[in-house]
Amino acid sequence: MELVNSGYTWKMDPISIYLHIPFCKHRCGYCDFNTYAGLDNLIPEYVDALVDEIVFFAAHKSQKLNAHTIFFGGGTPSLLTISQIEKIMNAIGDSFNLTADMEVSLEANPGTVDFEYFSNIRSMGINRLSMGVQSANSIELKILERQHGYSDAILAMEEARRAGFENISLDLIFGLPNQVLADWKENLIKAFSLTPDHISLYSLTVEKGTPLEKQVKNGIYPYPDDDVAADMYEWTMDFLGENGFAHYEISNWAKISGGGEINLSRHNLQYWKNKPYIGFGAGAHSSIGGYRFSNILTPRKYINQMSEMKPNKFPRTPTSIEVQLIDKEVAMNETMMMGLRLLQQGVAKNDFKIRFGQDLEETFKDEIRELLKKELLKWGGDSNQTLLLTKRGRVLGNQVFMKFV
Numbered sequence: 001m002e003l004v005n006s007g008y009t010w011k012m013d014p015i016s017i018y019l020h021i022p023f024c025k026h027r028c029g030y031c032d033f034n035t036y037a038g039l040d041n042l043i044p045e046y047v048d049a050l051v052d053e054i055v056f057f058a059a060h061k062s063q064k065l066n067a068h069t070i071f072f073g074g075g076t077p078s079l080l081t082i083s084q085i086e087k088i089m090n091a092i093g094d095s096f097n098l099t100a101d102m103e104v105s106l107e108a109n110p111g112t113v114d115f116e117y118f119s120n121i122r123s124m125g126i127n128r129l130s131m132g133v134q135s136a137n138s139i140e141l142k143i144l145e146r147q148h149g150y151s152d153a154i155l156a157m158e159e160a161r162r163a164g165f166e167n168i169s170l171d172l173i174f175g176l177p178n179q180v181l182a183d184w185k186e187n188l189i190k191a192f193s194l195t196p197d198h199i200s201l202y203s204l205t206v207e208k209g210t211p212l213e214k215q216v217k218n219g220i221y222p223y224p225d226d227d228v229a230a231d232m233y234e235w236t237m238d239f240l241g242e243n244g245f246a247h248y249e250i251s252n253w254a255k256i257s258g259g260g261e262i263n264l265s266r267h268n269l270q271y272w273k274n275k276p277y278i279g280f281g282a283g284a285h286s287s288i289g290g291y292r293f294s295n296i297l298t299p300r301k302y303i304n305q306m307s308e309m310k311p312n313k314f315p316r317t318p319t320s321i322e323v324q325l326i327d328k329e330v331a332m333n334e335t336m337m338m339g340l341r342l343l344q345q346g347v348a349k350n351d352f353k354i355r356f357g358q359d360l361e362e363t364f365k366d367e368i369r370e371l372l373k374k375e376l377l378k379w380g381g382d383s384n385q386t387l388l389l390t391k392r393g394r395v396l397g398n399q400v401f402m403k404f405v
């Protein structure tokens with residue numbers, strides 16, 4: 001029997017591979033990702049465990065799966081040495097059929113990378129960088145407790161280009177405490193001058209339990225102003241739109257080439273299209289073979305659990321926890337929630353019908369009617385057969401996504 005993942009079969013769709021590298025030099029004050037400072041000594045053992053997990057997964061499938069994107073995320077994947085990255089890439093190459101034009105991304109923090117490092121990883125097949133610039137303003141970088149200065153970001157961009165990277169994305173954060181619209185404009189214009197191919201922008205959230213939350217509670221910084229953040233977002237849509245970038249996902253803009261092609265993140269598209277992906281490493285998430293699951297959170301426990309090699313039912317691995325079966329209803333809701341994030345592609349009636357065998361408008365009759373009435377959704381695309389967020393819906397996206405939880 002063909003294993004089905006939420007309506008997609010593995011025969012039809014290549015999968016995406018995520019690798020979590022949960023180590024950082026310092027934990028930034030706003031960060032609530034699964035990452036740890038001061039555990040660098042665990043990295044060699046962790047890489048071995050990661051390779052074991054990849055091999056374990058592949059060994060339990062009689063035929064190699066096709067994969068078309070790989071993403072080294074974190075944490076700070078650029079803390080791995082060249083030989084550690086090579087070890088992981090070799091394990092993936094032995095375990096999957098990799099498509100010839102595959103996208104292989106690595107998150108890099110300015111200040112942790114240089115020309116030699118970039119050249120080496122480029123020659124290993126990594127062809128996309130996601131650079132954690134976050135801000136071009138030294139006071140803001142201090143508020144965020146980033147370990148780099150903007151000059152490190154400029155240097156990292158220059159050296160990455162020189163090493164042959166033609167696909168570089170920048171991450172920036174807006175809506176910081178004390179940040180006014182003029183600060184954000186200056187930030188974005190400066191970062192834009194680094195000539196990125198893709199830009200991911202996130203509005204700062206003061207996460208529970210972070211040092212930033214404490215600082216805000218203690219009055220050291222004011223709580224970020226949501227209205228100012230909304231103004232920044234609106235201005236960003238205009239600025240990047242006028243400067244050759246397509247706003248293709250709520251938080252993501254991609255350069256439009258001379259031929260009109262959009263340089264979007266193929267790896268993230270896999271998530272937004274609700275297609276199968278496998279995550280390796282501590283805390284990594286997977287959605288594959290009709291199941292969603294995540295891995296045990298801490299690097300130490302992950303390493304220990306992998307060394308025990310406890311058998312687990314495919315597609316799970318010895319470190320998988322929190323397994324959830326994705327039934328049709330869940331898959332349909334998730335397809336809406338993720339797909340509507342894609343501003344031009346949205347959710348097409350026809351695609352929905354092919355995937356789930358039922359009509360989109362019938363399935364979500366009440367939700368769609370209400371969201372159309374509130375002007376948060378609209379019909380668009382070819383012959384008005386695709387459900388899309390309106391401009392208002394982009395700003396108030398959470399009100400839309402909540403309907404499909």
Ligand code: SF4
Pocket residue numbers: 023024026027028031032033035074075076109132
């Ligand atoms: S570098 Fe990124 S992952 Fe690491 S602590 Fe800072 S925000 Fe978190």
